[in-house]
Amino acid sequence: MDKRMSAADVVAQLRDGMTIGIGGWGPRRKPMALVREILRSDLKDLTIVSYGGADVGMLCAAGKVKKVVFAFVSLDFIPLEPYFRQARQSGAIEVMEVDEGMMLLGLRAAAWGLPFIPTEVGLGTDIVTRNPDIKVIDSPYDDKEWVAMPALKLDVSLIHVDRADARGVCQIAGPDHYMDDWYARAADKTFVSCDELVETEFFRDPAQARLVHWERAATTGVVHIPGGAHPSSCNPLYGFDVPHFKAYAASAKEETGIQGYLDQYLGASEEQYQQNVGGLDAIRSIELPTY
């Protein structure tokens, strides 16, 4: 099965009001080219589930978002995502705020077809008082109460990987695949952008196959977009773009806000975007961060 498609093909399968999971973590390996294609579309009222970075900030600022399910939204070296802050502080979005681990449990529940997974995480905190959709239940096995973390069922997940083949075998060669395997499994459809498109034979080497974190049946479509994680990182191919994120954060303080940022960078296509940020070679030469 040939699952190759374009970013426009992916967005054509999205609908207003969908729940969309976005892989990666903060400023790390986000499917930003697919996010940009959403920014170019008329989509609205989306619910976004994400270990959030600029993906969440941009979509909120562009008016695409009804609700965000989050544990944090951060650019790491810029701790507070500027546009997510604005969206929260102006009351523009609904939220479901959870613990990082609860989000993982919610994705697992969805992936496994369970209504919820019990956990003690969240007890005694405002996670359980501020979320009417998160119930605290009794256990059939002990006298304690437990948080019933509901399944975070996703209509679609968007993920960026290092490389994939046309059949949807996806490799993440960087040090962490984060929760992307669970995003892939929790969604009805998972669309993956990849920096490199490879032949299936590439994975015959066990060392390469070991870096494939979910099987191809969980991948719906593959979009070949070299540099497609920019301005987030795709370690080990490239780091995150510190000057670009600084300019992005600074734009939130300008009167023109996100529109000024989008006018300067977004373009009508990913080719135009990459020209506006200095080209693919510049993206691929961004140094990896030191933690």
Next chain:
Amino acid sequence: MTAATDYTLAELCIVAASKAFENDGEVLATGIGVIPRLAASLAMKTTNPDLMMTDSEAWLLSEPNPLGARGEDFAQANETWMGFSRIFDNVWSGRRHAMLGPTQIDKYGQSNTSALGGTYDKPKVMMLGARGFPGNSISHPNSFFVPSHNTRVFMDGECDFVSSIGYNPGRLPKGHSLEDIDIRLVVTDLCVMDFGGPDHQVRLVSLHPGITAEQVQENTGYPIHIPDEVPTTAAPTEEQLTIIAAMDPHNQRAYQIKDNPAGDPAAGDRS
């Protein structure tokens, strides 16, 4: 081991905070921020070599990494993969001790990392979000580091958003006891505290050189239990300072407390 006389307040805090990990045994020590990370590193290098630390990205190390750029030929001492999903396996096993710096800490030891003021639907100041605080706080021991001890951090009343569970009987989950909650040290630029007072009241453990109990109380929005005898926070030894300098070759610790003051004001200003 001789006590140093020439050291900064940041270095005093690192040494004081490293004591939090001394008797932990074989747990993952997670220090978020420069001073907590150096505290955990110092403990792993000296008092508790059984500690585990990560590279703050995805690998567990047998030797802590120095902070900042480490040069082309540096090879970190990986011992296993420790990506974020596996961190939660560790967290929920309880074999971890985190030291973090929340924006608010109330009299119950509950903390806030999420939102300040306004309403929850429209907060005046949106911060990070709950992050991993809910899970950390109910799963394993936690300590706090506060670089500026004042009544905005240690505020009157309850946190605007409770990110982590504390010793609050009103929020205690059914079937749990307050003894299940394990908040260890609170290290600030003025003192070291814990929650070992009567009924888990916050208690003064030691005062940094030149600081009085009255000063600490004035800068805390709720009553502190002050024992009859409160020792002075132990000065770093020369050996500890050497290790700290090696773990922080770019001197990031000099930028963690405003104006980087001397640890002992009587010994002169080093900054």
